[in-house]
Amino acid sequence: MSGLRQRSRVVAISGGCGDIGQATGRRLLREGFRVILLDRAPQDAISSDLSGNEGLTYLYCDVTSNESVDSAFQKAVEIHGSLDVAIANAGMVANEPFLELDETNLRSTMEVNFFGAFRLAQRAARLMVKQPASEHGVRGKILFTGSWVQDMPFPLGTSYIASKAAVKMMAMVMAQELASEGVRVNLLAPGIVFAGLSKRLHDADPEFRDRVAAAIPLNEMQSAESVADAYAFLCSSDSDYMTGSSLLVDGGATLVKRS
Ligand SMILES: NC(=O)c1ccc[n+]([C@@H]2O[C@H](COP(=O)([O-])OP(=O)(O)OC[C@H]3O[C@@H](n4cnc5c(N)ncnc54)[C@H](O)[C@@H]3O)[C@@H](O)[C@H]2O)c1
Numbered sequence: 675m676s677g678l679r680q681r682s683r684v685v686a687i688s689g690g691c692g693d694i695g696q697a698t699g700r701r702l703l704r705e706g707f708r709v710i711l712l713d714r715a716p717q718d719a720i721s722s723d724l725s726g727n728e729g730l731t732y733l734y735c736d737v738t739s740n741e742s743v744d745s746a747f748q749k750a751v752e753i754h755g756s757l758d759v760a761i762a763n764a765g766m767v768a769n770e771p772f773l774e775l776d777e778t779n780l781r782s783t784m785e786v787n788f789f790g791a792f793r794l795a796q797r798a799a800r801l802m803v804k805q806p807a808s809e810h811g812v813r814g815k816i817l818f819t820g821s822w823v824q825d826m827p828f829p830l831g832t833s834y835i836a837s838k839a840a841v842k843m844m845a846m847v848m849a850q851e852l853a854s855e856g857v858r859v860n861l862l863a864p865g866i867v868f869a870g871l872s873k874r875l876h877d878a879d880p881e882f883r884d885r886v887a888a889a890i891p892l893n894e895m896q897s898a899e900s901v902a903d904a905y906a907f908l909c910s911s912d913s914d915y916m917t918g919s920s921l922l923v924d925g926g927a928t929l930v931k932r933s
Pocket of ligand 1: 688689690691693694712713714715735738764790819820821822863864865866867868869870871872873
């Protein structure tokens with residue numbers, strides 16, 4: 675991770691107060707980044723070990739609102755002057771059988787997971803194309819939290835899976851269009867994480883963890899820290915030659931365990 679330590683770079687993470695957002699923020703602070711956690715959740719959702727860190731900034735940001743995203747970006751630039759990495763990570767899930775799928779839930783899932791990611795990514799890209807390039811020609815990096823289900827069906831998941839599949843294709847088109855502008859665009863696809871959205875499913879059904887772990891070839895749910903580790907790589911200059919990629923870190927979940 676040598677590239678991470680060259681200078682204090684700035685990363686903004688939407689959904690930054692969530693479990694994966696905070697784990698990623700914690701890891702990137704250790705790597706010497708200045709970290710901006712963007713969330714519609716209040717600042718006191720940030721754990722105490724993080725909130726006192728001088729490299730950390732919290733900014734209110736609701737990704738369903740253009741005004742809110744604009745305002746957060748304006749403040750971020752006022753505070754830090756530039757933005758090296760933007761991670762579109764805010765997300766929600768509403769699982770339901772297809773026959774009963776409520777169009778309102780489908781729309782709100784797309785609004786947060788897809789349109790929210792779009793809003794963040796477009797603001798970041800517009801800012802980054804005007805920044806000076808690094809020695810590898812990089813003006814900025816835009817990353818998305820996808821999911822292992824972005825490429826495969828899973829029961830009850832229509833809204834969530836469709837939103838993540840849409841994000842993946844948007845990321846690829848962006849990567850193609852922005853390559854010549856020096857903006858790298860990649861996606862991290864975690865598996866089933868014992869944190870955040872899936873942890874809440876576990877809390878509602880304590881057997882969920884064992885049932886899910888039994889379906890994962892590596893036999894255990896993923897930690898938020900393993901997602902953060904992969905983000906540390908994608909944020910570093912070690913990934914400068916990557917664009918348009920989806921980095922799958924899922925314990926083999928997509929292989930589908932057969933025994
Ligand atoms: N937990 C998992 O198993 C898992 C697996 C793969 C991918 N993911 C993805 O990881 C990302 C983070 O999820 P998590 O598991 O940490 O869940 P989480 O609920 O802990 O975090 C999600 C965060 O997004 C924020 N958010 C929701 N709507 C928002 C909005 N309109 N504007 C701004 N912020 C908003 C929430 O306040 C929350 O802090 C999501 O994109 C999710 O789809 C999670």
